[in-house]
Amino acid sequence: xxxxxxxxxxxxxxxxxxxxxxxxxxxxxxxxxxxxxxxxxxxxxxxxxxxxxxxxxxxxxxxxxxxxxxxxxxxxxxxxxxxxxxxxxxxxxxxxxxxxxxxxxxxxxxxxxxxxxxxxxxxxxxxxxxxxxxxxxxxxxxxxxxxxxxxxxxxxxxxxxxxxxxxxxxxxxxxxxxxxxxxxx
Ligand SMILES: Cc1cc2nc3c(=O)[nH]c(=O)nc-3n(C[C@H](O)[C@H](O)[C@H](O)COP(=O)(O)O)c2cc1C
Numbered sequence: 001x002x003x004x005x006x007x008x009x010x011x012x013x014x015x016x017x018x019x020x021x022x023x024x025x026x027x028x029x030x031x032x033x034x035x036x037x038x039x040x041x042x043x044x045x046x047x048x049x050x051x052x053x054x055x056x057x058x059x060x061x062x063x064x065x066x067x068x069x070x071x072x073x074x075x076x077x078x079x080x081x082x083x084x085x086x087x088x089x090x091x092x093x094x095x096x097x098x099x100x101x102x103x104x105x106x107x108x109x110x111x112x113x114x115x116x117x118x119x120x121x122x123x124x125x126x127x128x129x130x131x132x133x134x135x136x137x138x139x140x141x142x143x144x145x146x147x148x149x150x151x152x153x154x155x156x157x158x159x160x161x162x163x164x165x166x167x168x169x170x171x172x173x174x175x176x177x178x179x180x181x182x183x184x185x
Contacts, residue, residue, distance in 0.1 A: 015152065117147065
C-alpha cells in the first residue's frame with residue numbers, strides 16, 4: 001500500500017505534522033504488506049489558489065504552473081491519502097483550502113475515486129469538527145473512501161503529543177485501516 005501524507009501547517013514541526021507523524025509511525029508498525037510511505041509538506045510547496053478558469057475540464061490537469069501537479073501525481077500513485085490541517089478560524093488553513101480547490105482538475109473524471117483517505121485536524125480548543133467536515137466533503141465529492149478522521153488538541157508546538165485522546169484516535173484509525181485492507185482480500 002502506498003501512503004501519501006500531506007500536512008497543511010505552515011509551522012515546521014508543528015502539531016499537525018507531529019500528529020500525522022505519529023499516525024505514520026503506527027501505520028508502519030501495523031505489518032501492512034508492501035508499505036511505501038511518502039510525506040509532503042504543503043508549506044514547502046508553492047500552491048496558488050484555483051483561478052476558476054475551468055481549463056482543467058478539457059485538459060484533465062491543472063494548467064496553473066506551480067507545485068500542485070507534482071503533488072497531484074503523487075496522489076494518483078497512492079492508495080491512501082492522509083491530509084491534515086491546523087484549525088484556522090474554525091476551519092482548514094488557507095493552504096489546505098487552496099490545495100483542495102486545485103483538485104477540481106482531478107474531479108471531472110474522478111481520478112481520485114476509490115482512494116482511501118484519513119482526514120486529520122488539530123486545534124487549540126475548537127473548530128476541528130468543521131475542519132474535518134471540509135476535508136470529508138472534499139473526499140466524498142471525489143468518491144474517495146474515508147477510513148476515519150483523527151483530531152487532536154494543542155496550541156503551542158508539540159502539545160498535541162500530550163493529547164492522549166488524539167493518540168487513542170490514531171490507534172483506532174489504524175485498526176480500522178487494517179480491517180478495511182483485510183476485508184478487501
Ligand atoms: C490564524 C490562526 C487561527 C486559529 N484559529 C483557531 C481556531 O479557530 N480554533 C482553535 O481552537 N485554534 C485555532 N488556532 C490555533 C491552532 O489551530 C493550533 O495552535 C494548532 O495546534 C496549530 O497547528 P500547527 O502547529 O500544525 O500549525 C489558530 C491559529 C492560527 C495561527
